[in-house]
Amino acid sequence: MQETTSVAGVDYVVIVVYFFLILGFGTIFGVRTKTTKDFFLAGQRFPWWLIAMSCVATTVGSYSFIKYSEVAYKYGFSSTQTYLNDWFIMPIFMFGWLPIIYCSGVTSIPEYFARRFDTKTRIVATWVLIIYLVGYIGINFYTLGIAMHALAPKLGEFWWAAVIGVICAVYVTAGGQISVIMTDLVQGFLLLLAGLLLFGLGLHFVGGFSTFWHAIDPPMRHAFSDFNRPSDFSFVGIFWQDGMANTTMLYLINQGMILRFLSARNPNEGRKAMTVVVLVLMPVAAIVVSGAGWLGRAMVNLDFLSSETSAKNVFVAVASLLCGPGLFGFVIAALTAALMSTADTLINAVSSIVVTDIWRPYIVREKPDHYYLKVGRWGAVVASLVAILLVLVYKRFGSVYQAHAYFTGAITPPLVVAAVLGGFWPRYTPTAAFWTILGGSIAIAVSIALPELVAPFSHGVGPEGYKFMRALYGLAVCGVIGVMVTLFTEPKSRESIRGLVCLPGAGAK
Amino acid sequence: MSELLPVIYQYGVGGIVFLTGLVLITKSRMLDLGTARGKRWLAVLLGGFVFYLCLHVFFQFIAPNI
Numbered sequence: 001m002q003e004t005t006s007v008a009g010v011d012y013v014v015i016v017v018y019f020f021l022i023l024g025f026g027t028i029f030g031v032r033t034k035t036t037k038d039f040f041l042a043g044q045r046f047p048w049w050l051i052a053m054s055c056v057a058t059t060v061g062s063y064s065f066i067k068y069s070e071v072a073y074k075y076g077f078s079s080t081q082t083y084l085n086d087w088f089i090m091p092i093f094m095f096g097w098l099p100i101i102y103c104s105g106v107t108s109i110p111e112y113f114a115r116r117f118d119t120k121t122r123i124v125a126t127w128v129l130i131i132y133l134v135g136y137i138g139i140n141f142y143t144l145g146i147a148m149h150a151l152a153p154k155l156g157e158f159w160w161a162a163v164i165g166v167i168c169a170v171y172v173t174a175g176g177q178i179s180v181i182m183t184d185l186v187q188g189f190l191l192l193l194a195g196l197l198l199f200g201l202g203l204h205f206v207g208g209f210s211t212f213w214h215a216i217d218p219p220m221r222h223a224f225s226d227f228n229r230p231s232d233f234s235f236v237g238i239f240w241q242d243g244m245a246n247t248t249m250l251y252l253i254n255q256g257m258i259l260r261f262l263s264a265r266n267p268n269e270g271r272k273a274m275t276v277v278v279l280v281l282m283p284v285a286a287i288v289v290s291g292a293g294w295l296g297r298a299m300v301n302l303d304f305l306s307s308e309t310s311a312k313n314v315f316v317a318v319a320s321l322l323c324g325p326g327l328f329g330f331v332i333a334a335l336t337a338a339l340m341s342t343a344d345t346l347i348n349a350v351s352s353i354v355v356t357d358i359w360r361p362y363i364v365r366e367k368p369d370h371y372y373l374k375v376g377r378w379g380a381v382v383a384s385l386v387a388i389l390l391v392l393v394y395k396r397f398g399s400v401y402q403a404h405a406y407f408t409g410a411i412t413p414p415l416v417v418a419a420v421l422g423g424f425w426p427r428y429t430p431t432a433a434f435w436t437i438l439g440g441s442i443a444i445a446v447s448i449a450l451p452e453l454v455a456p457f458s459h460g461v462g463p464e465g466y467k468f469m470r471a472l473y474g475l476a477v478c479g480v481i482g483v484m485v486t487l488f489t490e491p492k493s494r495e496s497i498r499g500l501v502c503l504p505g506a507g508a509k
Numbered sequence: 510m511s512e513l514l515p516v517i518y519q520y521g522v523g524g525i526v527f528l529t530g531l532v533l534i535t536k537s538r539m540l541d542l543g544t545a546r547g548k549r550w551l552a553v554l555l556g557g558f559v560f561y562l563c564l565h566v567f568f569q570f571i572a573p574n575i
Contacts, residue, residue: 077568084561084564084565085519085523087523087527087557087558087561088523088524088526088527088530089526089527089530090527090530090554090557091527091530091531091533091534091540091554092530092533092534094550094554095534095539095540095550096530096533096534096537096539099539213575218573221568221572221573222512222568222569222573223564223565223567223568223569223572224512224515224516224519224565224569225515226511226515227511227514227515227518235514235515235518235519236515236518239515239518239519239522239523243519243523244526271550275553275557278557279557279560283564424533502533502534502537502539503537504536504537
């Protein structure tokens, strides 16, 4: 029975070689980056399959392997819920939002807000988005710092996070979006391959799929968790927090994903990429990130693994049990790939916002393109440094996931509601958009201080699950603010918002 | 009922979001059903919805008892 994790010297060699390969591979593409269009949009030349693989690498974050293995080990197959609930918004994304963003020529969501609404809405959206993205990068650095520190304790969590942060910053600064997409292609393949390899080895180890399946406790074999319990993993909580709020945020507003789709040759290539991502790659990714947890549960029930194995360590415990020296290093490198491919996207996204929404319109106007390219590169460096420093802040929280849930819960709904109403309701006014974002954020902040405000939206989920149900509260409050303010304020003329909103007959030739 | 409720809720509420999106994009002709390409994409969208519905029904009700 396996209880401890051992790391051989060859594993460290594999991890270090991987770091240098990615660093070199990403930096090489800096040679091709001559303009801001190259840096942020990769010249809008990529085919659907490259975008699709890159999207998956970005979606599978640093903590995905650890987090989903943990819930898979504790709750079984319902761990796949978050990966399999994206399809509902596909009509508005593929045929509403994507062509609007692509054809309007904007390079950031705040820029869209400026054209659809006004300057003050752009400014408030810019800062909310930057806080969200930089905070998100910091959490990614921190989680990998924790994982790497567990494997190599000689270097502290902060310093591991700093090493990873510097590597990401170097190749993003050199190559921008081209480096991000090309390294994501490698890292996407690597993380899917490593996850599937681990799952295959595990099935072989326990004696085949039938033995594995029957070793999972029957209540853990369902696709969904119970409707409103347990509070921290209920179906309804995940549906609203992830399926509605986070999914919409990810595809419609997350600057990293938006830049990814804007780098496609045309909107139809973007649609093809999205179809493959959600219908094919996301189910595969669900197996990849949860597999170690399911195997861990089966192995415990079959007495291959100690029942003392903690859920948080199950990924590393299972990987170390199944993989020999060298292969274990490869799997840990895949874990690293998951981090770097998410963080690099977000770093590039922040630098894009710095140039497009702060520097070019408000600080230094009408300079040559190479000047803004330099600003974009410095933006990537500064975003990485701030995110590395945020690791020191996150270390103070008892649980980084709790901090993350509060953080994203407060940020997501206002921008989601403003974007959806802005893109699909022509009557929605600039004043309403401004107050949806600002007023909604304030209302959500108040609900953190007074959690009982979330109770009417809780669907019977206990207070521990309010961090999930806060998404529904936020969507509802922001929706009410948006509609009420719209009814009492003046909309922009149809002509001024043509091409920026899904108007009746807008797609007609 | 406890196994059925999540499926009904997900495909009921999610279905409303999905259908609302379909209505918006077809009314605006961003998805033009007058063309073969538009009809093909509508089939992809509806097919994706049915694919996930079948996947979830299988894993929620059938697979656990195999």
